[in-house]
Every structure is written in structure tokens, then in C-alpha cells.
Amino acid sequence: MLMISPRMASGMQEKLYNPSLLSFFVYNPSFGPREGEEEKKILFYHPSDVEKNEKIRNVGLCEAIVQFTRTFCPTKPAKSLHTQKNRQFFFEAEDSFWIVMVVRNPWVEKTNKDGKPPTIEYQEEEILDTVYGAVLRQCYSMYKLFNGTFVRAMETGGVELLMQKLEKFFYRYLQTLHLQSCDLLDVFGGIAFFPLDKMTYLKIQSFVNRVEESLSLIKYTTFLYNDQLIWSGLEQDDMRILYKYLTTSLFPRHSEPELAGRDSPLRPEVAGNLLHYGRFLTGPANIKDPEAKFRFPRIFVNTKDSYEELHLIVYKAMSAAVCFMISASMELTREFCEQLDSLVGPQLTLLASDICEQYNVNRRISGPEKEPQFKFIYFNHMNLAEKSTIHMRKTASVSLTSVHPDLMKILGDINCDFARVDEDEEIIVKAMTDYWVVGKKSDQRELYVILNQKNANLIEVNEEVKRLCATQFNNIFFLD
Amino acid sequence: MAGDVHNKGVSWEVQQNGTLAPVDRLRNDRSESPTPGLVEGTEPGAGQESAMFVHAQSFEDLTADNEVPTETEPKGDSVLGESVEEEALCLAAEEKIQEDLHRSKEEDVCTEAWRSHRKHVFVLSEAGKPIYTRYGTEEALSSTMGVMMALVSVVEADKNIIRSIHADGYKVVFLRKTPLVLVGVSRTCQSDLELTRELQYIYYQIVSLLTLTQLNHIFQHKQNYDLRRLLAGSEHLTDNLLQMLDRDPGLLLSAVTCLPLASSTRDLVSSSLQAAKAKNLVFSILLAGDRLVTLVRKKDQYLHHMDLHLLFNLVGSSSSFREGEGWTPICLPKFNTAGFFHAHISYLEPASDLCLILVSTDREDFFNLSECKHRFLERLSRRSAYQALKEALKCPSYSVTQVGIPELRHFLYKSKSSGLYTSPELSLPYQSEEEQERLMGLYQYLHSRLHHPKRPLRSVYRCGETENLMAWVTSGFELYLCFSPLGTKALAVAAVNKLLRWIRKEEDRLFILSPLTY
DSSP, rough: OOOOOOOOSSSSOOOEEOOOOEEEEEEEEOOOTTTTTTGGOOOEETTTSHHHHHHHHHHHHHHHHHHTTTTOOSHHHHHHEEEEEEEEEEEEEETTTEEEEEOOOOOEEETTSSSOOOOEEEEESSSSSSHHHHHHHHHHHHHHHHHHHHHHHHHHHHHHHHHHHHHHHHHHHHGHHHHHHHOHHHHHTTTTOOOOOOOHHHHHHHHHHHHHHSSEEEEEEEEEEEEEEEEEEEEEEHHHHHHHHIIIIIIIHHHHHHSSOTOOOOOOOOOOOOOOOOEEEOOSSSSTTOOOOOOOOOOEEEETTTTTEEEEEEEETTTTEEEEEEEESSEEEEEEHHHHHHHHHHHHHHHHHHHHHHHHHHHHHOOOOOOOOOEEEEEETOBBHHHHHSSSEEESOOOOEESSSHHHHHHHHHHHHHHHSSSEEEEEEETSOEEEEEEEEETTTTEEEEEOOOOHHHHHHHHHHHHHOOOOSHHHHHOO | OOHHHHHHOOOOHHHHHTTTOOHHHHHHHHHHHHOOHHHHHTTOOOOOHHHHHHHTHHHHHHHSSOOOOTOOSSOOOHHHHHHHHHHHHHHHHGGGGGGGGGGGOOOTTTTTHHHHHHHHEEEETTOOOOOEEESSSSTTTHHHHHHHHHHHHHHHHTOOEEEEEEEEEEEEEEETTTEEEEEEEEOOOHHHHHHHHHHHHHHHHHHHHHHHHHHHHHHHHHOOOOOOHHHHHHHHHHHHHHHHHHHHHHHTTOEEEEEOOOHHHHHHHHHHHHHHHOEEEEEEEEEEEEEEEEEEOOTTTOOOHHHHHHHHHHHHHHHHGGSSOEEEOOOTTTTSSSOOOOEEEEEEEESSEEEEEEEOOTTTTTHHHHHHHHHHHHHHHHHHHHHHHHHHOOOSOGGGGOOOOEEEEEEEEEEEETTEEOOOOTTTTTTHHHHHHHHHHHHHHHHHTOOSSSOEEEEEEEESSSOOOEEEEEESOOOOEEEETOOOHHHHHHHHHHHHHHHHHHHHHHHSSSEEEE
């Protein structure tokens, strides 16, 4: 069942190329309004080695497309351009600041026998606008999380500072975009919540309260277990992008040392502290190290109103991770970090093993896991809760799905249908491969189910989905 | 508006001797152009004399009557002669521009009302010159169309092809069909592919008036030629076609629907039509409004459904055929983009919906075809089929209640092998134009999902607040059902079987089961 974007299609002489990032740029049309000054509009351009005139031409096309569509709707200009070879996505991130992402369509190269150059066929119907539009918006959100808004940068250090920040951030970030494995989950940008009984949930809450009380510098706290969220003091939109950063970038980077054996050189120095398993994922690797620097990443939240700049401390013990956020105006010292470590370390270790135990008890009750006849994705727009049994694990590099990519795209198609009308709907389709796909939308919730019952009819499929809703969503609805 | 200018023009050698000397081939191609003058002029009403006149009112004669536009310098070598000839042709058409006046297009293109039309369609030349707009005037939109062409060119400069632009709530679709560029701006839920297909219809509509050969020729010789001169007066054909695309499921399904008729009667009509043949006759088509009664064709010659829809559109757009026998050249682009057929179009009776189209390859065939029609009518009345046919006209459709499926509001059923479809009349709540187009929009949505170019589906079931829909495609048929929101899935599953049985029972009446050839 495992399908990781097959590179070789059937037949020896066909080679399939995945969608890839062609270019990515940020511009502001008001920066170079006069002819001959067009280059000033461009604040960032990837790949940077593109010739100047070509950059100007590509930016000019985007401007023209956006302007042209204003003829038909002055308030809602173009969001994407489809061409034979690629798709371009336009996003006005801030007033007059546009971000454009150009994605090359997947293509098939067919070698010709008689020495002719290979023929190239572009697959123009493979890329879903909703998915890549969301990826583009996510790029900006991630930039903003670590750099604040474009306008703030302009106010602080003018266009030079903004260009520096863009260059520094996107140079690395764009390399981590894995466009071939983007799917419906990127559209949702949801958060997986850890299902939990009330008692354990209260224990966690009281832990958070105790820590915030003892260390009054702490402004916000979030608590995760197994890469799933349990508690967050941040606003939803800030949490959503922080969650994305933690689960696709920070945690995967630190999971390898943990998995390594006790004597492996990868394993960080436990520093003679055997009382607990707590350690900092951001900041100093070892606080006992006399050379340690107490610098933490800065993040920006509530950029629409209070515009707060915060230190981000991520602290982890076993599978439990906690983020403590402290105003950037405070200086974080060795003393503070030691205090935090000695307070949080033992408690969090205890809590983590509690949760683990509870989790295993629940798993035993629900019986041994057998391969179910269905896989599903659930998303709730109200609390951003997301659950997928299609995705096996998410890492920084790829998200592995257990279904054929075409089925994933059918889910995306149904999601587009839902987005068109603001009413409750249900769509059931049967694919050519005889898989059934069910999409349900009701009251801000969306559920997508893939059923592998090829001989079932519509009525049986409906029954199956009803059963699924009854059994699977008790926990999730509990968290609403 | 243009008329005055031309009356003051200087006269011009070529026309003084009454002939257009150079480029004979070109002249022949164009002489058959059914510019509105020809179509309208065919206005029958007047028996054979006037038909002759219409035929005479072809290109050569028109140029002889008119004077030359001042902007041309005709005195010159033979190379110029060609362009002169074009101008002359336009000029003929230009008089007809006045007909534009009764198109209610004088709409301000800067208003919200203009912007919020459900579907705009623009046609322009590769030089960016406006040829057609569905709403507003071409003049007011010339800069917009210039931008459209610029966008097309800029993308092409990168060895790429522009397809579409997407925004919240609408999309812009481009279709490049040298020497034309077609652009659609739609607020409907149709897929890019469906919209492109509609633009293709519009393209073929234009080709059907001129032939592709002529169209290419014009632009090869004068890149910034204003094609409106040649198409003036034919805008209503495009307008009407666009309306058909919005409302007629046949164009969506690539199929035609038939007048329900007892098979014995239909067979009599068909055989009467078959008997009324002529040497150059290729297709004989009898229509009842927008429904097919029968079609008889020359052996081995097939009429593409798109060509048939263009014929439907031609007949449906002009009232002039009601007044007598019409004779018009028409290119059937799916058959052959290079040449004209000649269609004899007439209603069996002035007030009747029955319209006979006889398509011949010979431009001099008017009298022969007129004779065919008489033979057909005679035979038809003799065999009392005419009365039965006229009876059937009284109920050209059927109610969905006849099928006897609760909560079923409407359906479309297409038989793939015959290319025919059947569907009941629109009942409440789909009787207003707005609701009719909304229902069509739902069918278009289902169709685009079933026929997705990369991810086709076997079936779609969709429950919404206003209706429940089901679509199913097999190797033999396509079926689209619309239920009230009270319909359940169990009901839908049962309905499919019941409906298929009902159609089987009624197929004699609803379809043409035994098509004939000459």
C-alpha cells in the first residue's frame, strides 16, 4: 500500500518528475514606480542567480495579471495563474507586499528511439490550487513568526533590513519545502490534539499553573505530548504556525539523538542529572557547560494588535514537550534557566510517564489494532483540530501517506467543492479504482473517509461511515 | 455609422471593371461567406426569385455596389489588390453594422453590473483587436483586450502557454486558436476544461461563418484586420450560442435530444425524408424547436454533434427563416474547416415549430433542395404521418412525474452509442431562468467531476441543502439525477434501477432507434 511518489511510471522509457519549486519572490510595486527603476520593487528573488531582466520581466507579469483581474473584480484580484508548464501563486501578504511562488507542473519525459530529443508532457491537472495557495500563506506565516511583519522591518531598518531578513529566512526555509508531498493537510494547517482523560488533563493544567506562578516571567505556555497538543495559552493562529514549526522542524531534528543508544555519541550529555529526563530543545544544549550561551529563538505573536516579541524556550522530557514564552525585553540568564530546569524537569518527567501509562491503558481498552477497512482525515475549523489516519508520520522531509496520491487529490477536489458553498454538504464518489471516497461537512467540521470496499454500494458505504463516526469521534468531540 | 464614410469614398479601379482581377481562389472562398447580408438576405418569404437574389448578393456584387473606404490606397499593384479586396468585403459587411444598434450592448464597462455578469466571453485577433464581447461594446473594451493579448504573448515568449487565471469567485480562461484568441471570464463553478470547451464552441461558431481557410487567409494578409467588419450582424448567433451553453444540457453532454414520437410515425417521417433525396444532398434534418425529429444522412457521412448544435443555433437565432425558404452557406467545422456547405432552411408551415434543414455540397442547389422539400411534404401528408407529427408537437416534452419516482425532480440520461439524450421538462423549482441556469450549473459540476481529465470518477452522490444529486457513468450511458433534499440514498439507489427500466420501456418514443441513410 505504501506509495512514495513513484518516479518510474510503467514502461522503461518514461520518467516522471514531481512538482518542484521554480521560483519564489517578494515584491512591492510601489517601490519602483518609474521606468528603469523596476529592480527596486524586488525585495527577494529565488533562485538568486536569475538574470536581472528576467526577474523584472517575471515580476512585471505578476503585476500585470493582478492588475488585469481588477477589471473584473477590483477587490479580489488573481490568486493563481495556470500555464502549460507551471502554476504561479500570488499572495498579498501585507498591503502592497506580494509574495509569488512558481511551481513547475509534474512532467513525464519520454525517450524517443531514433535519437530524437525526448518528448516532454506536462501534467497540468495534478497541482491543486488550494494546497499550494495554503503552502504559500504558510511560508509567510512562518517568516512572520520568526521575523515579525514586513512593515515593522521597514520601520526599524528600512528596505535594507527587510531585504536582509527575507534573504536570511527564505534562503534556508525554501530548501525545506517539499512540494511533492503537500496535500489536504496543508490546506487545513490544523493541530493534532492528544486525546486524554479528564484527570490527566487536570494534572497538566495544574502543572502549567504552578510553573507560571513560580516563574512569573513566563507569559505563555503550551504543552504537547507525542507531537500532539494538549494545552496552549497562545491565540489559535499563532499556535497553528508554532505547532507547524515544532512538529515539522524542531522535534524531528531532536528525535534522532533520543532514538540513539545510550552510548551513542549522538546522545547529548545527560550532565550527571539522573533525577529527571528534562532538557532544553532551544537555547543551551547543556546548561552545566560553563561556555553555554543563554540565547533563545525570538518569535512574534499577536502581530495584528499588541505585537509581542518573545523568547521561545522549548523544554522536553521523554515524549512531553513544553514551550515557555517570555517577553523579549527580559534578559534570560543562567540562573533563570537553572531554576526552570530544576523546577520543571522532575515534574515533567513524572507527568510524561503518567500520560504514557494512561495512553497505554486506553489503547488496551480499545482492543488490538487491526487494519481497518477505512482511512480518514478530520478537521474542525473552530478549534483547528485535525486527525488523520492516512498520514503515517510527519517529518521535516516527507509526510508519508498510506493511500494512492490520486485518492489524496480526490479528497482535495471534494474539499474545493465544500469551500464553494457555505452550507452543510455530503459528497460520496466512487473512483475508477473502485475506492469509495466520502466527504462530509457540517457545522465547521469536515470529515473525509476512504473506503476500500470495492463491492459495496452507496447504502453500505453510508452505513460504514455512520459506524465510523460513532466509534472514532468520541475523543475528538470531547476536546471541542 | 460607417455608411456615410464609405459613400464619400473614391472609387476604385478594380470595381470599375466589375471584377476583382487578382487572386481568383481568394475570391471564390469569400464569395460564399455568409455575412449577415447573406443570412438575412436569404430571407425567404419570397420564393425563388428572391432566393436567387440572395445568392447574387454575394461578395462580388456587394463590392460593385459600394465605394471604397478612404483609408485604402487601391490604385496600385496586384499585391495591394488583395488587401483592397478585403476592404471591399468588409465594407459590404459594414453596412450591416447598423444592425448592431438593436443589440442592447450599450453597457458601461466600468460598472459593477458589467463586472458581475455570470459569464463574459471575449474574442480578439492576435493583434489584440476586439472581435466580440458578450456584454458592453468592443470599442470600450479595446484596451482590456489589448492587455489580454499582451498576457498571452508574454507567457508565450517563455515558450509556455497561458491557460487560466484564478481568483476568489471567478476565473479567466484563455483559448488560443490561431488566428483568434478567446477569453472567458466566469463566475460559475465550471472547470477550466468545461469553459475551454465552451470557448471552442464560440470559435467554431465563427469558423462556421467564414471557414478556417478564409479566416487564416484574412489574417495572413492583414494582421490587424478588423474582423468585426466581416462578422457584423452575426453577433446574435454568438449571443444565442452562449445562452444555449448556459441552458441546454445537450451541449454539455455532447448529445442531442429528440421530440418524443411514436416510432411508427418517426419511421414514416424518416423514410419520407430519405425518399426526398438529391444528388448533392448530404444531410436532411427535421427539427421541432430545439429537438430533433429525425436526421437522414448520406451513407458514410457523419454529422458531428457540435456541427449539429451550430445548425440548431443558426436556426434558433434567426426568425427570418420563418418567412420562407432560406439559402445560406455554412461551414460545418467538425466536418471540414476548409469549405462551405449550403443549407436550405425552411419551416414546414410559417407558424409551426417544424424546421427542415437540407445540407448540400452544391452552391447552385437551391432549386433542387426546394424541390426535395416539396417531395418530402407531399409524401408526409399522403401517409398521414404529418397529422401525427403535428399532434406530437403539442407535447414536445414529458413530466418527470410520469416516471413515478418520489422526490425525483429532474434527470438527464445520455445513451453514449447514439449520442442522444432524454430529460423531462423543467418543473418547479427550476422554471425561472435563474433556477434553470443554477440546475445546469449543478449538472456541469457533476459532469466535470465524472470527466476529470486525470481523476475521472464512476459515480458522484452529493447531498446539499437545496437538492440531492447523483451522477453515474458506465461504458454505455451517463445518468444525472436531481432529487429533492428529502431524497435518501436508499431512494436514489432504487431510483436508478426504476428509471433505467422506464427509459427502456419508452426508448422507442424518446430516441431515434433506426436512423436512415440515403
